[in-house]
Amino acid sequence: MDGGGLGMTNLITPYEAEHKIEGLCNLGIELVGSTKYMQQVRTVEELNLQAHHNALNHSDEFVSDLLVTLDKIPTLIHELLVIEVWKMKVLPHLEETLTSSSMSVPVYLILQHELQVINLLECTLYHKQAVESTGGDAIVELVDYCYRKLVYLNTEAREYAESTNLDKDLSVKDVMNTTSEQELKKKMDETKFACSMCSLAVLRYLTDHLGGLDPGVMARLLDTHDVCMSLIPLLEDPPWWRVSNRTRQIESYEDNAWKALKGDERLRVNKHAAQIWLALNNLVVDPECRKKYTWTNYSIEQASHLKKYFNELLFDQLPVLKDLARVVDEIILGASYRTEEVMKSSLILEQIPEIFDSLVSRTRENFVSIAQRQAKDYFDPEDGEAIKSTKSQLESMLKSFEFLANLEDETKKQGKVGNDKDNAAGESDHVNVQIYKNLKEKGEEWEQVIDLSLKRNAKKDPEEVEQPAKELGITIKGLRCRLKVSKKSKTGTNLPLPSKGKITVSHKSNTATSTYEIPESGASKVFWISVGNLGVNQFALQLKSKLTESINDDGGVPTYVPEGGALTVRMEGQTNFVVPAGGQ
Structure with missing residues (x-):
């Protein structure tokens, strides 16, 4: 397989990419x-990763080329609209089904799919040939999609950004009180915000090649939506900027995360502001536009707001803005470039977004019916097709995780390995584990039954590992330390795990939580529970419990008692690679 600029192999070969792209088809809601x-x-995720690897390493961009050659960009746009409408019209009728703990990974994949598709389009439509080869009807659909995201960025996005601007870390109690419904809404809001940010680049590329x-x-763009009047307010009150309630530092939303800005930063x-500036430049300066x-008086007044941003600092970074x-x-001086004759001639040029209109025009009863069928056939927590399909693709997912890990700069991190091992050994001395039992058969009412302190097993040195984050978001390197139960635990060290429970783990100032269920049959000698995400929580814990002969309070369920495990701590000084990767 071909290597990239970092000397690494591809996730998929050009031949595999061609086969996968040929198989892309329009699937209904x-x-x-x-x-x-x-x-x-899964196919779109692989194509997205490979496309960004090719772009970042300036290697043969065979994914983008094949999408153009095989005329599959309209298929991606159709896929984008289907998942957008499904979230709007069908998902609200499925919330009770999708909040089941066993559905967490399939639901995450589906919610992330919109982000994967728009990110792949962002990477592909950077090229003029890709934009111009896509049919006009499909481009109009994409323009309307981007405009809907602009509306969101000008309305709900700022409220979302502030809702995640916490003044302190969530306590264990706060995490435990988070319901499954709240967690689902959080994932939906995160994805919507990220998709909207990504759409700014797509919109700019469309204006590049008008x-x-x-x-x-x-x-x-100019008449139906008047996108210029939606872009200017975003520069004046950007939803990607905020002042942290915790540190009072300015934070910027970059690469799907909020990052504190320091000094000259x-x-x-x-980059989101840059996309808006470049789109405005295309729409305002281009002679045809x-x-x-x-x-109008209103649009001239809005354009005048831009003058306060024009300075040498801006022009040094984006010279074209002169x-x-x-x-x-x-414009402010009174020049107008549109005559009555031109206005009349342009009235016949409007195109209608038929795909989106056909998707949303169904009745509420129709969407409810779709949700009911999907709940039964696809999203059944026991044997739905979404569950089965996710399990069957685990090996392929791990391959993607490893691919992302190899994108990191190995040279940069080699010098930090020794120090990181020493740091990890000290920082991993104590981990607090609290385990809760649900008192209700239906609904949630949790009671704490176990409170353990785990400490590092000094007989075993920390080891460097490559571990994917649990929810397909980030893959980075970590250092794993072996743990054992400490005598300082607040409860007895031989208490059995509830058959169905929730576990909360605290390491340093970070907290993670997860649910688990012990299978009723086929008991193994060891039962593992995984909690945490290296990218989000800075750590991941694998709690090890041993099988005992005692009788579980829940009847015939095997009884396990915690005895230790392993803690993986994120290594410092490395780059995060978020799925999907950032654009150009």
Whole structure:
């Protein structure tokens, strides 16, 4: 297989990519969660990872080329609209089913699918050929999708950004009180925000290549949606900037995470802001756009707000904006570039987004019916197709995890291994584990039954490992330490695990929680519970429990008693690679 710029192999070969891309097809909203749909979800994820690997390493971009050659970009756009409408119209009727603990991974994959698709489009539509080869109808659908995301960014996005701006770390009690419904909503909100940010780049690429598109696309942007008036407010009150309630530092949303800005970083143009500036430059400066856009008193007043941002610091980073500054001055001085004749000629150019309209025009009863069938056939927590499909693809997922791990700069981290091992040995001395039992057969009412302290087993040295995050978000390197139960535990060290329980783990200032269920048959000598995510929680714990001969309070369920395990601590000084990777 081909190597990239980092000397690493590809996740998929060009031949495999061609086979996978040929298999992409338009799947209806009724099939979300089916085996065929989950296979396509997996395919898109692999294509997205490979496409970004190729772009980042300036190697042969065979994924993007094949999507163009095989005319599959319209298929991706169709896929984008289907999952968008499914979230809007069907998912609300499935919440009770999807909040089952066994559905967490399939639900995560489906919610992330929209982000995977728009991110793959972002990587592909960077190229002029990809934009111009896509049919006008599909591009209009994509323009409308991006506009819907602009509306969200101008309304709900700022509220979401502040809702996640916590003034302190969540306590164990707060984490325990988080319901499954709240966790599902959190994942939905995270994905919606990330998709909206990604759509800014896609919109900018469309404006880059307007000259090669149907005139109706320009009319859709300038007349139907007047996107300029949706872009300017985002520069004045950006939803990707906030002041941390915890540290009072300015934070910027980059690579799907909030990061504190230090020193000169505050003067750098955020990549989301850069996409907006470049899109505005295309729509305002381009001669054809200037002919077709009518500047009203309101739009002129909005454009005048841009003047306060024009300075040498901005021009040094985006020199092309000098033209935008000149044109804005002309507009303010009263120049108008749209005549009545041009206005009349443009009225016949509007195109209608037939795919989205056909998807959302169904009755509420129809969406309820779809949800009921999917709950029965695809999202059954025991043997639904979504569950089965996810289990069958575990090996392929692990391959993707390893691929992401290899994207890291090995040279940068070699010098830190020795120090990190010493740090991990000291930082992993104590881990607090609390285990809860659900008092209700239906619903949730948790009672703490076990409170353990685990300490590092000094007889075994920490070891460097490559471990994927549990929810397909981040893959990084960590250091694993063996643990044993400490005599300082607040409860007895021989108490059995509840057959169905919730576990909360605290390490340093970080906390993670998870649910588990002990199988009633086929008992093994050891039962493992995994908690935490290296990317989110900075650690991952594997709690090891041994089989005993005592009788569990829950009847015939095997009885296990915790005896130790392993803690993997994230290594410092390395780059996070988030699925999907950032764009160009």
